[in-house]
Amino acid sequence: MARGRKGKRPEEGQYAPLPYALLKSPAWRALSGPAIKAFLELHTRYNGCNNGRLFLSLNEAADILGIGKATAQRALVELQDKGFLVLTKPGNWYGRQANEWRITIKPEDRKPQSTASNDWRSRQPKTEHGSVADPSACPMGPLRNHLPRHGSAPEPVRPDSPAASGSEVGR
Template identity: 60%
Template sequence: MGRRRSINGKRPAEGQYINLPYAMLKSPAWRSLSGVAIKLWCELHTRFNGGNNGQIHLSMNEAAEVLGLGKATVQRAFDDLQAKGFLVLEREGNWYHRRAHEWRLTTKPMHVRNGKKIATQDWRSWQPEKTKRGSETDPSASSVVPFENPKPRYGSKSEPVRAQKQHSLGSETEH
């Protein structure tokens, strides 16, 4: 006997879940997210009900309290998710009117009056900034040994490394 399904085909005991496709998990954007940003991203998904994308409410204060994190840490996570294309601020909240920001998850479709929009998946276009590595960053910091000893700035004139010979081979000698 199979598992029971509801009228709409869902298994009621399992509830909702977050789809994590390998393409997203292996993307540079996902791999560069902080652990806190991933935790916040999961919390935002728990507030998605299938028809409220673009109107997902979560304030920084509430996120800090629910996740047990500091407000500055949560703010950096929100910024990280937005910068890497996982989250879009649709409507800014207002402290005086007690209204939280309204967020859109780019991994979920957004419903509109005349139909259903597809998920924008903005994270696909994010690429890390190219940074130079090794000797490309600063040529003066190379590990190549100089050909001659550095000249002193102060003090007496430096002497040559080789001692001068008194007599050289084939020098003039009296016969």
């Protein structure tokens, strides 16, 4: 197997490293599948000096990722809400310009000496009910209703004896 410069295998080409802190974060784990696909697509467009100028339109995202335009739009909004993506310049349909994006795990290249903002670190994912997820608040036992019961005791669906129902048997 022939090796190129610095021990790289020429057939492997470029790669997109993702830090474990990102991959194991609650924000990343709360992302939907289409959002992860959109993030990875934008990350592969980063070449080391174009963060803040990563072009991706809804039509192109839908086409490349094999999802609908509405799903692509929800994925990009989700990435923005969870701090993985920033819209740096909105696209223009009539000018045929795609949206310009910045991924927050890399430094912005328009600002010299900038560092990655990593906005996702400060965002907490929402649970199904809209509250902030807190794993320490979850009980380990089965869920029970601790509220007092109101109303009458439950009655059986079928009475135990015909006399209890007030009807006669064999009518």
